[in-house]
Amino acid sequence: MREEDKAGIRELPLFREVSSETFxxxxxxxxxxxxPPKLDLFGQGDRADFLHILIxxxxxxxxxxxxxxxxxxxxxxxxxxxxxxxxxxxxxxMSARTLERSTIVMIPAxxxxxAIRRDGDLAAAVMFELAGSYRSMVRQSKNLKxxxxxxxxxxxxxxxxHRQGRVNSFLLPVEKRDLASYLGMTPxxxxxxxxxxxxxxxxxxxxxxxxTDWNRLAAVAAYDPLIDKLIDKWGEDT
Amino acid sequence: MREEDKAGIRELPLFREVSSETFxxxxxxxxxxxxPPKLDLFGQGDRADFLHILIxxxxxxxxxxxxxxxxxxxxxxxxxxxxxxxxxxxxxxMSARTLERSTIVMIPAxxxxxAIRRDGDLAAAVMFELAGSYRSMVRQSKNLKxxxxxxxxxxxxxxxxHRQGRVNSFLLPVEKRDLASYLGMTPxxxxxxxxxxxxxxxxxxxxxxxxTDWNRLAAVAAYDPLIDKLIDKWGEDT
DNA sequence: CGCTGAATTGAGTCACATCAAGAAGCGTGG
DNA sequence: CCACGCTTCTTGATGTGACTCAATTCAGCG
Numbered sequence: 001m002r003e004e005d006k007a008g009i010r011e012l013p014l015f016r017e018v019s020s021e022t023f024x025x026x027x028x029x030x031x032x033x034x035x036p037p038k039l040d041l042f043g044q045g046d047r048a049d050f051l052h053i054l055i056x057x058x059x060x061x062x063x064x065x066x067x068x069x070x071x072x073x074x075x076x077x078x079x080x081x082x083x084x085x086x087x088x089x090x091x092x093x094m095s096a097r098t099l100e101r102s103t104i105v106m107i108p109a110x111x112x113x114x115a116i117r118r119d120g121d122l123a124a125a126v127m128f129e130l131a132g133s134y135r136s137m138v139r140q141s142k143n144l145k146x147x148x149x150x151x152x153x154x155x156x157x158x159x160x161x162h163r164q165g166r167v168n169s170f171l172l173p174v175e176k177r178d179l180a181s182y183l184g185m186t187p188x189x190x191x192x193x194x195x196x197x198x199x200x201x202x203x204x205x206x207x208x209x210x211x212t213d214w215n216r217l218a219a220v221a222a223y224d225p226l227i228d229k230l231i232d233k234w235g236e237d238t
Numbered sequence: 239m240r241e242e243d244k245a246g247i248r249e250l251p252l253f254r255e256v257s258s259e260t261f262x263x264x265x266x267x268x269x270x271x272x273x274p275p276k277l278d279l280f281g282q283g284d285r286a287d288f289l290h291i292l293i294x295x296x297x298x299x300x301x302x303x304x305x306x307x308x309x310x311x312x313x314x315x316x317x318x319x320x321x322x323x324x325x326x327x328x329x330x331x332m333s334a335r336t337l338e339r340s341t342i343v344m345i346p347a348x349x350x351x352x353a354i355r356r357d358g359d360l361a362a363a364v365m366f367e368l369a370g371s372y373r374s375m376v377r378q379s380k381n382l383k384x385x386x387x388x389x390x391x392x393x394x395x396x397x398x399x400h401r402q403g404r405v406n407s408f409l410l411p412v413e414k415r416d417l418a419s420y421l422g423m424t425p426x427x428x429x430x431x432x433x434x435x436x437x438x439x440x441x442x443x444x445x446x447x448x449x450t451d452w453n454r455l456a457a458v459a460a461y462d463p464l465i466d467k468l469i470d471k472w473g474e475d476t
Numbered sequence: 477c478g479c480t481g482a483a484t485t486g487a488g489t490c491a492c493a494t495c496a497a498g499a500a501g502c503g504t505g506g
Numbered sequence: 507c508c509a510c511g512c513t514t515c516t517t518g519a520t521g522t523g524a525c526t527c528a529a530t531t532c533a534g535c536g
Contacts, residue, residue, distance in 0.1 A: 044464050063380045066460045070383040072376065084369040084376075093376045093464050116365075123361050127354075130368035131322040137375035138310065138322075138331045142301045144382055145308040145422055149492070176515065184383055189492055191516055206501085206515095222304045226282050226331050387524070414483065427524055429484055444483095444533085 001032040005055050005105060008078045012053070013132075014125050022119040029111040034103045041096040041104070048085035048092055050106035054078065057102025060178055061094040071181040074099075074174055084130060086112055099174055142227050149185045153193050154221035155228055156183060157202065161211055162230045169210040176207075239270040243293050243343060246316045250291070251370075252363050260357040267349040272341045279334040279342070286323035286330055288344040292316065295340025298416055299332040309419040312337075312412055322368060324350055337412055380465050387423045391431050392459035393466055394421060395440065399449055400468050407448040414445075 006027055009015055015023055032055070035041065041052065044063055052059075054077050061073040061081060072094050075081055085092045086109040098104075116123045143152055156179075164170045172179060180190035194204060200220050201213030211217060221228075244265055247253055253261055270293070273279065279290065282301055290297075292315050299311040299319060310332050313319055323330045324347040336342075354361045381390055394417075402408045410417060418428035432442060438458050439451030449455060459466075 063376075063384065063464070065380065065384040065462055065465060068384050070380070072379060072383070084372040087365060087369040088373065090373070091464070093373055093380070117362075120358055120361065123358065123365060124355075127325060127361060127365040127368060130365060130372055131325040134322040134368055134372040134375060135326065135328070135331055137372060137379060138301075141310060141375060141379055141382065142303065142308070142331070144379065145310070146301065146303040146306050186493060187515070188494080188517085192492090195516090224303055226301070226329070227303060424525060425483070426485085426526085430524090433484090 001027060001030065001105065005032060005103070008055055009053055009105060012078060012080060014080055014083075014129050015122075017125055018122045019119060022115050022122055026107055026111060026115055030105050030107045032103060032105045034101065035098045037098055037100045037102075039098045041098065042092060043095045044093055045091050048082060048088075048090060049109055051080060051083055051086045051109060051112050052096070053080045053105040053107070055103045055105055057104075058099035058174065059096055059102060059104075060099055060174075060182075061096050062181070063094050069181070070184070071178050074178065074182055076173065080129075083126065084133065087116075087126065087130070089113070099178065136229070139227050139229060144184055146227070149183065149189060150193050150196060151221060152183045153185075153190065154197060154200070154217055155223065157197075157209060157211070158214075158217060158221050158223065159228055159230060161209075162232060165232065168212075169208060172207045172209065239265060239268065239343065243270060243341070246293055247291055247343060250316060250318060252318055252321075252367050253360075255363055256360045257357060260353050260360055264345055264349060264353055268343050268345045270341060270343045272339065273336045275336055275338045275340075277336045279336065280330060281333045282331055283329050286320060286326075286328060287347055289318060289321055289324045289347060289350050290334070291318045291343040291345070293341045293343055295342075296337035296412065297334055297340060297342075298337055298412075298420075299334050300419070301332050307419070308422070309416050312416065312420055314411065318367075321364065322371065325354075325364065325368070327351070337416065374467070377465050377467060382422055384465070387421065387427060388431050388434060389459060390421045391423075391428065392435060392438070392455055393461065395435075395447060395449070396452075396455060396459050396461065397466055397468060399447075406450075407446060410445045410447065 009027070010023065035057075041059070054075050056077050059075040059081065060071050061075065062069055062071045064070075073081075081096065082092055082094070089109065116126055143155070147155065160173070161167055161170055174182075176190055177187045180187045183190065185193070194202070194209075197217070197220070198204065201211060201216035203210040203212050223230075247265070248261065253264075273295075279297070292313050294315050296315075297313040297319065298309050299313065300307055300309045302308075311319075319334065320330055320332070327347065354364055381393070385393065398411070399405055399408055412420075414428055415425045418425045421428065423431070432440075432447075435455070435458070436442065439449060439454035441448040441450050461468075
């Protein structure tokens with residue numbers, strides 16, 4: 001594994017406070033791997049053998065049922081994923097696939113669980129992380145249940161612009177079909193919804209979104225700190 | 239606090255493995271209180287000062303945005319709730335109100351966090367619990383995104399019958415308006431959806447649901463262990 | 477009982493999905 | 507470097523599940 005990858009992982013809230021002994025031990029047991037775009041990493045129902053950490057690229061966690069499929073989460077580096085399944089030692093509830101060429105570090109779940117038992121600081125960090133993940137899912141459910149598709153889209157656009165440094169213009173970081181599914185709509189609906197927001201503060205140029213009127217867009221989204229987690233490039237929250 | 243209440247709490251996965259010293263310490267710092275029906279316990283955005291434990295009665299966790307309101311979770315005894323907010327020491331993302339007369343134990347979040355720092359077994363239990371809560375929320379999001387209202391209702395009815403001991407007939411444990419909101423629909427839609435399921439294995443008598451054909455109903459719900467958590471009266475899972 | 481909130485029923489509307497066709501990217505290989 | 511072909515994206519026409527509004531009916535409770 002590359003040293004710079006380790007450094008990125010070390011920065012994660014999960015590992016920031018952990019002894020370097022614990023950390024190096026886990027890294028020694030881990031694998032780093034590069035995957036091509038649109039590759040399935042694992043499927044829902046598989047045994048949770050590894051904690052995954054996305055170092056570079058992008059990953060979608062999605063779920064399927066009865067022939068339907070929905071994107072549950074879109075991940076950007078550096079992020080760990082499916083921690084809960086590893087802790088519980090239960091099958092994944094979601095499938096994962098790369099959005100683009102991605103490098104991913106895999107920490108064996110057995111080693112992770114052993115390290116947690118040994119290192120109280122790690123246990124505390126995992127606990128804190130899981131509490132945050134739970135709250136993220138609550139936010140997402142609220143988003144789904146309380147907002148319409150159009151409102152969810154507006155909120156996502158604002159969050160995205162914010163995340164990239166409050167820019168007035170940005171490229172969509174994922175394919176529209178995936179974004180649509182993530183937002184709980186069809187690609188066709190997303191296309192129309194984007195079109196419909198032109199009169200509410202955005203302009204479009206292919207995969208580029210230009211925010212022409214923050215206030216109008218914010219009025220559609222009705223930003224709420226108890227739903228939307230605005231992270232700037234630097235800060236954190238939850 | 240009544241001794242039998244303590245016994246119930248002691249049975250929770252959260253406290254089952256914890257030293258009696260830790261447990262008694264927490265109980266000594268806690269309050270037990272009886273609330274009338276339909277009373278707001280706290281609102282979203284409030285500071286998370288207490289871990290709540292429902293001993294008797296029923297509680298709905300719900301959320302509001304922009305004038306809309308949605309039930310996120312329906313709770314039955316004995317259950318703890320809003321653990322994540324206490325761990326994170328952040329505002330509640332959901333509001334809570336009693337469904338009926340309920341007795342609730344409140345553990346001060348400061349004391350809880352202190353106990354976790356002191357007692358590794360408690361930390362481990364909290365970690366495990368949060369991982370489970372996270373997975374429950376994932377199931378719920380999958381349910382929302384992948385199933386139609388009708389399918390969600392069918393699945394809920396099956397789960398409910400199962401929970402009460404695989405009975406063929408049971409009373410709805412909550413008001414229909416709350417159930418509707420929990421399932422992501424309006425009361426009118428629930429009423430019609432229940433009617434519509436009459437041809438698929440159920441019969442109705444006011445608040446009583448009679449399952450006349452498990453197979454037909456199961457076919458509508460398309461049970462999936464990665465969405466539906468079937469708990470019988472005794473066992474557990476996640 | 478009679479009052480009040482809950483549940484049902486009906487009619488009309490709307491948001492979003494579906495189906496289908498065309499346009500635009502984009503990676504591949506000649 | 508261009509042409510081909512696949513995929514994604516867009517746009518249009520139509521369908522439908524679910525919401526809204528309104529009017530009863532029903533049930534619980536003082």
